Amino acid sequence: MEPKTNGQFFILGLRYTFPLLVSAAPFGLIFGALTASNDIHIYTALAMSIFVYAGASQFVAVGLMAINTPIAIICITTFVVNLRHLLYAAAIKEAVSHLSLAWRSLLAFGLTDETYAAVVGYFGSKPKHPKLHWFYLGSWLSMYINWIFWTFIGISLGKQLPNIESWGLEFAIVVTFIGIVFPLLQSKPYWLAAITASVMSVLFGHWPYQLGLLFASFSGIAVGYGSLILAQKHSTQHITQGEKDV
Amino acid sequence: MSDILLIVGMILATYPTRWVLFGFAQSLTFPKWFTTALTFVPVTVLPALFIPIVVQPHGNLWLNLNNPYLVSATLAAIIAWKWRNILLTITLGLSIFALLKLWL
Numbered sequence: 001m002e003p004k005t006n007g008q009f010f011i012l013g014l015r016y017t018f019p020l021l022v023s024a025a026p027f028g029l030i031f032g033a034l035t036a037s038n039d040i041h042i043y044t045a046l047a048m049s050i051f052v053y054a055g056a057s058q059f060v061a062v063g064l065m066a067i068n069t070p071i072a073i074i075c076i077t078t079f080v081v082n083l084r085h086l087l088y089a090a091a092i093k094e095a096v097s098h099l100s101l102a103w104r105s106l107l108a109f110g111l112t113d114e115t116y117a118a119v120v121g122y123f124g125s126k127p128k129h130p131k132l133h134w135f136y137l138g139s140w141l142s143m144y145i146n147w148i149f150w151t152f153i154g155i156s157l158g159k160q161l162p163n164i165e166s167w168g169l170e171f172a173i174v175v176t177f178i179g180i181v182f183p184l185l186q187s188k189p190y191w192l193a194a195i196t197a198s199v200m201s202v203l204f205g206h207w208p209y210q211l212g213l214l215f216a217s218f219s220g221i222a223v224g225y226g227s228l229i230l231a232q233k234h235s236t237q238h239i240t241q242g243e244k245d246v
Numbered sequence: 247m248s249d250i251l252l253i254v255g256m257i258l259a260t261y262p263t264r265w266v267l268f269g270f271a272q273s274l275t276f277p278k279w280f281t282t283a284l285t286f287v288p289v290t291v292l293p294a295l296f297i298p299i300v301v302q303p304h305g306n307l308w309l310n311l312n313n314p315y316l317v318s319a320t321l322a323a324i325i326a327w328k329w330r331n332i333l334l335t336i337t338l339g340l341s342i343f344a345l346l347k348l349w350l
Contacts, residue, residue: 016333019332019333019336019337020332020333020336022336022340023336023340041249043249044249044252044253047249047253048253048256051253051257052253052256052257052260053260054256054260056295057256057259057260058256060295061252061256065252071248071251071252071255072255074252074255074256075252075255075256075258075259076259078255078256078259078260079259079260079263080291081291081295082259082260082263082264083263083284083287083291084287084288084291084292085260085263085264086263086266086267086284086287087284087285087287087288088288089263089264089265089266089267089268090267090281090284092268093267093268093271094271096268096271097271097272101269104265104268104269104271105265105268105269107268108261108264108265108268108269109261109264109265111264111268113292117332121331121332121333166304168303168314168315168343168347170299171299171315171318171319171339171340171343172336172340173295173296173299174296174299174300174315174319174322174339175318175319175322175335175336175339175340175343176332176336177292177293177295177296178296178319178322178323178326178335178339179322179326179331179332179333179335179336179339180288180292180332181288181289181292181293181326182323182326182327182330182335183326183327183330183332184288184289185289185327189286190285190286190289193286193289193290194289194290194293196290197289197290197291197293197294197297198293198294198297200294201293201294201295201297201298202297202298202301202302202307205298205302213291213294213295216290216294217287217290217291217294218290220286220289220290220293220294221283221286221287221290224286224289224290225282225283225286228282
Protein backbone atom coordinates (compact mmCIF):
# COMPACT_ATOMS: atom_id res chain seq x y z
CA MET A 1 0.00 0.00 0.00
CA GLU A 2 1.33 3.43 -0.98
CA PRO A 3 1.80 5.73 2.03
CA LYS A 4 -0.40 8.83 1.84
CA THR A 5 -0.81 10.59 5.17
CA ASN A 6 1.85 12.42 7.19
CA GLY A 7 1.70 9.70 9.80
CA GLN A 8 2.22 6.95 7.24
CA PHE A 9 5.31 8.70 5.90
CA PHE A 10 6.59 9.19 9.44
CA ILE A 11 6.23 5.46 10.17
CA LEU A 12 7.77 4.58 6.82
CA GLY A 13 10.84 6.73 7.60
CA LEU A 14 11.16 4.98 10.91
CA ARG A 15 10.86 1.49 9.39
CA TYR A 16 13.17 2.26 6.51
CA THR A 17 15.83 3.44 8.99
CA PHE A 18 15.56 0.34 11.15
CA PRO A 19 18.67 -1.53 9.85
CA LEU A 20 20.65 1.69 10.30
CA LEU A 21 19.46 1.82 13.91
CA VAL A 22 20.82 -1.67 14.38
CA SER A 23 24.22 -0.71 12.97
CA ALA A 24 24.35 2.55 14.96
CA ALA A 25 23.61 0.72 18.23
CA PRO A 26 27.04 -0.90 18.74
CA PHE A 27 28.64 2.38 17.68
CA GLY A 28 26.77 4.26 20.41
CA LEU A 29 27.63 1.49 22.84
CA ILE A 30 31.39 1.74 22.23
CA PHE A 31 31.25 5.53 22.26
CA GLY A 32 29.65 5.42 25.71
CA ALA A 33 32.03 2.74 26.96
CA LEU A 34 35.06 4.67 25.70
CA THR A 35 33.98 7.83 27.50
CA ALA A 36 33.59 5.80 30.70
CA SER A 37 36.98 4.11 30.38
CA ASN A 38 38.65 7.47 29.62
CA ASP A 39 37.03 9.01 32.70
CA ILE A 40 35.04 11.51 30.71
CA HIS A 41 32.17 12.79 32.83
CA ILE A 42 28.85 11.02 32.26
CA TYR A 43 27.07 14.36 31.65
CA THR A 44 29.68 15.43 29.11
CA ALA A 45 29.24 12.19 27.21
CA LEU A 46 25.44 12.39 27.31
CA ALA A 47 25.47 16.09 26.37
CA MET A 48 27.52 15.25 23.30
CA SER A 49 24.96 12.70 22.13
CA ILE A 50 22.01 14.99 22.95
CA PHE A 51 23.27 18.37 21.73
CA VAL A 52 26.02 17.62 19.20
CA TYR A 53 24.53 14.37 17.87
CA ALA A 54 27.30 13.50 15.40
CA GLY A 55 28.61 9.97 15.89
CA ALA A 56 31.81 10.09 13.86
CA SER A 57 33.02 13.36 15.36
CA GLN A 58 32.02 12.33 18.89
CA PHE A 59 34.14 9.24 18.41
CA VAL A 60 37.09 11.24 17.15
CA ALA A 61 36.59 13.74 20.00
CA VAL A 62 36.83 11.04 22.69
CA GLY A 63 40.13 9.85 21.23
CA LEU A 64 41.42 13.42 21.24
CA MET A 65 40.16 14.13 24.78
CA ALA A 66 41.94 11.02 26.02
CA ILE A 67 45.27 12.57 25.01
CA ASN A 68 44.41 16.03 26.37
CA THR A 69 44.04 17.76 23.05
CA PRO A 70 43.30 21.49 23.15
CA ILE A 71 39.58 22.25 22.73
CA ALA A 72 40.20 24.38 19.64
CA ILE A 73 41.81 21.44 17.81
CA ILE A 74 38.94 19.11 18.78
CA CYS A 75 36.48 21.65 17.38
CA ILE A 76 38.40 22.14 14.11
CA THR A 77 38.58 18.37 13.61
CA THR A 78 34.86 18.10 14.38
CA PHE A 79 34.19 20.79 11.79
CA VAL A 80 36.13 19.00 9.05
CA VAL A 81 34.66 15.60 9.89
CA ASN A 82 31.22 17.23 9.67
CA LEU A 83 31.77 19.11 6.40
CA ARG A 84 30.17 16.22 4.53
CA HIS A 85 26.83 17.33 6.00
CA LEU A 86 26.99 20.35 3.67
CA LEU A 87 26.85 18.01 0.73
CA TYR A 88 24.02 15.99 2.22
CA ALA A 89 22.11 19.24 2.80
CA ALA A 90 22.83 20.35 -0.77
CA ALA A 91 21.33 17.12 -2.07
CA ILE A 92 18.14 17.43 -0.01
CA LYS A 93 17.58 21.22 0.22
CA GLU A 94 15.27 21.47 -2.82
CA ALA A 95 12.91 19.04 -1.14
CA VAL A 96 12.66 21.14 2.05
CA SER A 97 12.74 24.67 0.56
CA HIS A 98 8.93 25.04 0.75
CA LEU A 99 8.88 24.39 4.51
CA SER A 100 8.90 26.99 7.30
CA LEU A 101 12.22 28.05 8.82
CA ALA A 102 11.31 26.22 12.04
CA TRP A 103 10.78 22.96 10.13
CA ARG A 104 14.02 23.38 8.17
CA SER A 105 15.99 24.17 11.33
CA LEU A 106 14.52 21.12 13.03
CA LEU A 107 15.34 18.83 10.11
CA ALA A 108 18.88 20.25 9.88
CA PHE A 109 19.69 19.09 13.40
CA GLY A 110 18.98 15.48 12.40
CA LEU A 111 21.07 15.47 9.23
CA THR A 112 23.28 12.43 9.79
CA ASP A 113 24.91 9.93 7.44
CA GLU A 114 22.12 7.50 8.21
CA THR A 115 19.14 9.82 7.69
CA TYR A 116 20.69 11.15 4.48
CA ALA A 117 21.21 7.56 3.31
CA ALA A 118 17.61 6.62 4.21
CA VAL A 119 16.06 9.67 2.50
CA VAL A 120 18.16 9.31 -0.65
CA GLY A 121 17.70 5.54 -0.58
CA TYR A 122 13.94 5.90 -0.61
CA PHE A 123 13.35 9.08 -2.66
CA GLY A 124 16.38 8.96 -5.00
CA SER A 125 19.53 11.11 -5.23
CA LYS A 126 17.64 14.30 -6.24
CA PRO A 127 14.67 13.89 -3.91
CA LYS A 128 11.54 16.02 -4.23
CA HIS A 129 8.34 14.87 -2.55
CA PRO A 130 5.68 16.90 -0.69
CA LYS A 131 5.73 14.53 2.30
CA LEU A 132 9.46 13.89 2.39
CA HIS A 133 9.86 15.86 5.63
CA TRP A 134 7.61 13.44 7.55
CA PHE A 135 9.68 10.48 6.37
CA TYR A 136 12.82 12.45 7.29
CA LEU A 137 11.43 13.26 10.74
CA GLY A 138 10.62 9.58 11.37
CA SER A 139 14.13 8.64 10.37
CA TRP A 140 15.82 11.30 12.47
CA LEU A 141 13.77 10.91 15.63
CA SER A 142 14.34 7.15 15.66
CA MET A 143 18.09 7.60 15.00
CA TYR A 144 18.28 10.27 17.71
CA ILE A 145 16.51 8.28 20.42
CA ASN A 146 18.46 5.16 19.43
CA TRP A 147 21.78 7.04 19.61
CA ILE A 148 21.10 8.57 23.04
CA PHE A 149 19.82 5.24 24.36
CA TRP A 150 22.88 3.23 23.29
CA THR A 151 25.28 5.96 24.44
CA PHE A 152 23.61 5.77 27.83
CA ILE A 153 23.87 1.96 27.95
CA GLY A 154 27.54 2.22 26.94
CA ILE A 155 28.28 4.76 29.67
CA SER A 156 26.45 2.68 32.29
CA LEU A 157 28.07 -0.61 31.35
CA GLY A 158 31.41 0.93 30.29
CA LYS A 159 33.47 -0.28 33.21
CA GLN A 160 31.71 -3.65 33.45
CA LEU A 161 32.51 -4.48 29.84
CA PRO A 162 36.27 -4.97 29.79
CA ASN A 163 38.01 -4.80 26.41
CA ILE A 164 34.85 -3.73 24.67
CA GLU A 165 37.15 -2.14 22.07
CA SER A 166 38.38 -5.60 21.09
CA TRP A 167 34.94 -7.05 20.36
CA GLY A 168 34.92 -5.66 16.85
CA LEU A 169 31.76 -3.57 17.37
CA GLU A 170 33.30 -0.74 15.38
CA PHE A 171 32.84 -2.85 12.27
CA ALA A 172 29.20 -1.69 12.31
CA ILE A 173 30.30 1.80 11.37
CA VAL A 174 32.69 0.45 8.73
CA VAL A 175 29.90 -1.38 6.97
CA THR A 176 27.54 1.63 7.20
CA PHE A 177 30.14 3.92 5.63
CA ILE A 178 30.90 1.33 2.91
CA GLY A 179 27.19 1.24 2.13
CA ILE A 180 27.14 5.03 1.77
CA VAL A 181 30.44 5.53 -0.09
CA PHE A 182 30.49 2.85 -2.79
CA PRO A 183 27.30 3.94 -4.57
CA LEU A 184 28.86 7.45 -4.76
CA LEU A 185 31.93 6.22 -6.67
CA GLN A 186 30.41 6.95 -10.07
CA SER A 187 33.49 7.98 -12.05
CA LYS A 188 37.29 7.89 -12.05
CA PRO A 189 37.92 11.17 -10.15
CA TYR A 190 35.77 9.91 -7.25
CA TRP A 191 37.67 6.63 -7.14
CA LEU A 192 40.98 8.52 -7.19
CA ALA A 193 39.80 10.80 -4.38
CA ALA A 194 38.67 7.85 -2.24
CA ILE A 195 41.84 5.83 -2.85
CA THR A 196 44.08 8.83 -2.11
CA ALA A 197 42.24 9.58 1.14
CA SER A 198 42.38 5.90 2.15
CA VAL A 199 46.13 5.52 1.57
CA MET A 200 46.89 8.87 3.25
CA SER A 201 44.72 8.05 6.26
CA VAL A 202 46.79 4.91 6.90
CA LEU A 203 50.17 6.53 6.13
CA PHE A 204 49.53 9.54 8.37
CA GLY A 205 47.23 7.93 10.92
CA HIS A 206 49.93 8.30 13.58
CA TRP A 207 49.93 12.09 13.29
CA PRO A 208 48.76 13.72 16.50
CA TYR A 209 45.27 15.19 16.97
CA GLN A 210 43.77 13.33 13.98
CA LEU A 211 45.66 15.71 11.70
CA GLY A 212 46.26 12.72 9.43
CA LEU A 213 42.49 12.44 8.93
CA LEU A 214 42.27 16.09 7.90
CA PHE A 215 45.32 15.83 5.65
CA ALA A 216 44.00 12.61 4.07
CA SER A 217 40.61 14.21 3.35
CA PHE A 218 42.07 17.36 1.86
CA SER A 219 44.56 15.45 -0.33
CA GLY A 220 41.74 13.21 -1.54
CA ILE A 221 39.60 16.23 -2.41
CA ALA A 222 42.55 17.92 -4.17
CA VAL A 223 43.42 14.83 -6.23
CA GLY A 224 39.78 14.12 -7.11
CA TYR A 225 38.95 17.71 -7.99
CA GLY A 226 42.21 18.12 -9.94
CA SER A 227 41.62 14.99 -12.00
CA LEU A 228 38.03 16.03 -12.67
CA ILE A 229 39.19 19.42 -14.03
CA LEU A 230 41.93 17.73 -16.10
CA ALA A 231 39.42 15.26 -17.52
CA GLN A 232 37.05 18.11 -18.44
CA LYS A 233 39.87 20.12 -20.10
CA HIS A 234 40.92 17.03 -21.97
CA SER A 235 37.42 16.34 -23.24
CA THR A 236 36.82 19.99 -24.32
CA GLN A 237 40.17 20.00 -26.19
CA HIS A 238 39.07 16.80 -27.79
CA ILE A 239 35.82 18.38 -28.91
CA THR A 240 37.50 21.50 -30.33
CA GLN A 241 40.02 19.35 -32.18
CA GLY A 242 37.17 17.25 -33.47
CA GLU A 243 35.42 20.39 -34.72
CA LYS A 244 38.59 21.51 -36.56
CA ASP A 245 38.76 18.14 -38.29
CA VAL A 246 35.24 18.69 -39.56
CA MET B 247 33.80 24.23 32.78
CA SER B 248 36.12 23.24 29.97
CA ASP B 249 33.68 20.42 29.20
CA ILE B 250 30.89 22.96 28.67
CA LEU B 251 33.21 24.94 26.40
CA LEU B 252 33.97 21.77 24.46
CA ILE B 253 30.29 20.88 23.99
CA VAL B 254 29.46 24.43 22.86
CA GLY B 255 32.45 24.38 20.49
CA MET B 256 31.38 21.04 19.03
CA ILE B 257 27.82 22.29 18.56
CA LEU B 258 29.20 25.33 16.72
CA ALA B 259 31.34 23.02 14.58
CA THR B 260 28.38 20.78 13.76
CA TYR B 261 24.99 22.49 13.58
CA PRO B 262 25.92 25.31 11.15
CA THR B 263 27.21 22.85 8.53
CA ARG B 264 23.87 21.06 8.73
CA TRP B 265 21.76 24.20 8.92
CA VAL B 266 23.26 26.68 6.46
CA LEU B 267 21.86 25.18 3.25
CA PHE B 268 18.46 24.36 4.77
CA GLY B 269 18.24 27.74 6.49
CA PHE B 270 18.96 29.69 3.31
CA ALA B 271 17.37 27.09 1.07
CA GLN B 272 15.77 29.68 -1.24
CA SER B 273 18.50 32.30 -1.44
CA LEU B 274 21.95 30.78 -1.01
CA THR B 275 23.95 29.51 -3.95
CA PHE B 276 27.64 28.62 -3.87
CA PRO B 277 30.11 29.09 -6.73
CA LYS B 278 30.30 26.12 -9.07
CA TRP B 279 33.88 25.12 -8.12
CA PHE B 280 32.88 24.99 -4.46
CA THR B 281 29.86 22.74 -4.92
CA THR B 282 31.92 20.51 -7.22
CA ALA B 283 34.69 20.25 -4.62
CA LEU B 284 32.05 19.47 -1.98
CA THR B 285 30.94 16.38 -3.89
CA PHE B 286 34.34 14.88 -3.00
CA VAL B 287 33.84 15.34 0.74
CA PRO B 288 31.93 12.14 1.62
CA VAL B 289 34.07 9.89 -0.60
CA THR B 290 37.22 11.16 1.17
CA VAL B 291 36.16 11.76 4.79
CA LEU B 292 34.28 8.47 5.22
CA PRO B 293 37.08 6.22 3.84
CA ALA B 294 39.66 8.18 5.88
CA LEU B 295 37.56 7.26 8.93
CA PHE B 296 36.93 3.58 8.20
CA ILE B 297 39.94 2.34 6.17
CA PRO B 298 42.35 2.51 9.16
CA ILE B 299 39.91 0.36 11.19
CA VAL B 300 39.86 -2.21 8.37
CA VAL B 301 43.58 -2.50 7.59
CA GLN B 302 44.93 -1.93 11.10
CA PRO B 303 42.23 -3.06 13.55
CA HIS B 304 44.78 -3.56 16.32
CA GLY B 305 47.11 -0.73 15.40
CA ASN B 306 49.47 -2.57 13.06
CA LEU B 307 48.99 -3.09 9.35
CA TRP B 308 47.25 -6.46 8.86
CA LEU B 309 46.85 -7.23 5.16
CA ASN B 310 45.93 -10.89 4.74
CA LEU B 311 42.89 -13.14 4.60
CA ASN B 312 43.01 -13.88 8.34
CA ASN B 313 41.93 -10.32 9.03
CA PRO B 314 38.13 -10.56 9.44
CA TYR B 315 37.75 -6.78 9.09
CA LEU B 316 39.50 -6.76 5.73
CA VAL B 317 37.66 -9.78 4.34
CA SER B 318 34.20 -8.64 5.49
CA ALA B 319 34.80 -5.05 4.37
CA THR B 320 35.89 -6.25 0.90
CA LEU B 321 32.79 -8.41 0.56
CA ALA B 322 30.59 -5.58 1.86
CA ALA B 323 32.17 -3.23 -0.69
CA ILE B 324 31.38 -5.66 -3.52
CA ILE B 325 27.79 -5.97 -2.27
CA ALA B 326 27.49 -2.17 -1.96
CA TRP B 327 28.94 -1.61 -5.42
CA LYS B 328 26.81 -4.25 -7.12
CA TRP B 329 23.40 -3.63 -5.54
CA ARG B 330 23.77 -0.01 -4.29
CA ASN B 331 21.51 -0.85 -1.39
CA ILE B 332 22.76 0.34 1.98
CA LEU B 333 20.35 -1.79 4.00
CA LEU B 334 21.45 -4.95 2.19
CA THR B 335 25.11 -3.98 2.61
CA ILE B 336 24.73 -3.47 6.36
CA THR B 337 22.75 -6.65 6.94
CA LEU B 338 25.03 -8.93 4.89
CA GLY B 339 28.25 -7.14 5.94
CA LEU B 340 27.50 -7.49 9.65
CA SER B 341 26.45 -11.13 9.24
CA ILE B 342 29.66 -12.00 7.36
CA PHE B 343 31.74 -10.23 9.99
CA ALA B 344 29.96 -11.99 12.87
CA LEU B 345 30.47 -15.40 11.23
CA LEU B 346 34.17 -14.73 10.55
CA LYS B 347 34.70 -13.45 14.10
CA LEU B 348 33.17 -16.65 15.48
CA TRP B 349 35.21 -18.93 13.22
CA LEU B 350 38.61 -17.27 13.28
